[in-house]
Amino acid sequence: MPEILILNGPNLNLLGEREPEIYGRTTLADIEDMCADTAAEAGLGVRCIQSNHEGGLIDAVHAARHSTIGAIINAGAYTHTSLALHDALKSYDHPIIEVHLSNPHAREAVRHHSYLSPVAAAVIAGAGAQGYVHAVEILIDHLTNAKARL
Numbered sequence: 001m002p003e004i005l006i007l008n009g010p011n012l013n014l015l016g017e018r019e020p021e022i023y024g025r026t027t028l029a030d031i032e033d034m035c036a037d038t039a040a041e042a043g044l045g046v047r048c049i050q051s052n053h054e055g056g057l058i059d060a061v062h063a064a065r066h067s068t069i070g071a072i073i074n075a076g077a078y079t080h081t082s083l084a085l086h087d088a089l090k091s092y093d094h095p096i097i098e099v100h101l102s103n104p105h106a107r108e109a110v111r112h113h114s115y116l117s118p119v120a121a122a123v124i125a126g127a128g129a130q131g132y133v134h135a136v137e138i139l140i141d142h143l144t145n146a147k148a149r150l
């Protein structure tokens with residue numbers, strides 16, 4: 001079964017407990033299950049990885065380059081700081097959907113810039129946990145209709 005990468009960055013392992021007024025009460029395990037269910041409807045599997053380390057995220061992208069067909073990424077705060085993750089994602093030759101539970105543009109100025117957006121086919125922000133499900137649907141659409149879009 002072809003797989004999509006669901007990659008989550010620092011502090012997202014604490015979802016459900018961490019600042020629930022911003023990030024909601026859904027846990028990362030619940031989100032991963034929701035993504036798996038949506039992907040399975042399209043005959044796809046998911047590879048879910050979370051790391052609190054920049055290098056761990058980069059290693060996960062490298063490892064997925066030839067073994068996954070698309071990626072959903074919430075890089076947490078590394079979104080706003082990591083040129084290295086941006087560079088790694090440029091080596092990933094499949095569609096990438098950037099996700100944020102909150103809407104970083106409605107928050108502090110330091111969260112307004114994303115190093116991921118220039119390499120993302122789409123960005124979903126502010127839709128909470130459900131944003132991940134939308135991201136899977138959008139990724140499937142990109143994978144299915146890539147040729148039609150050209």
Ligand code: DQA
Nearest residue numbers: 074076077100101102104111
């Ligand atoms: C986040 C937004 C980031 O600014 C923040 O550092 C996070 C989570 C989100 O999902 O809303 O850790 O990516």
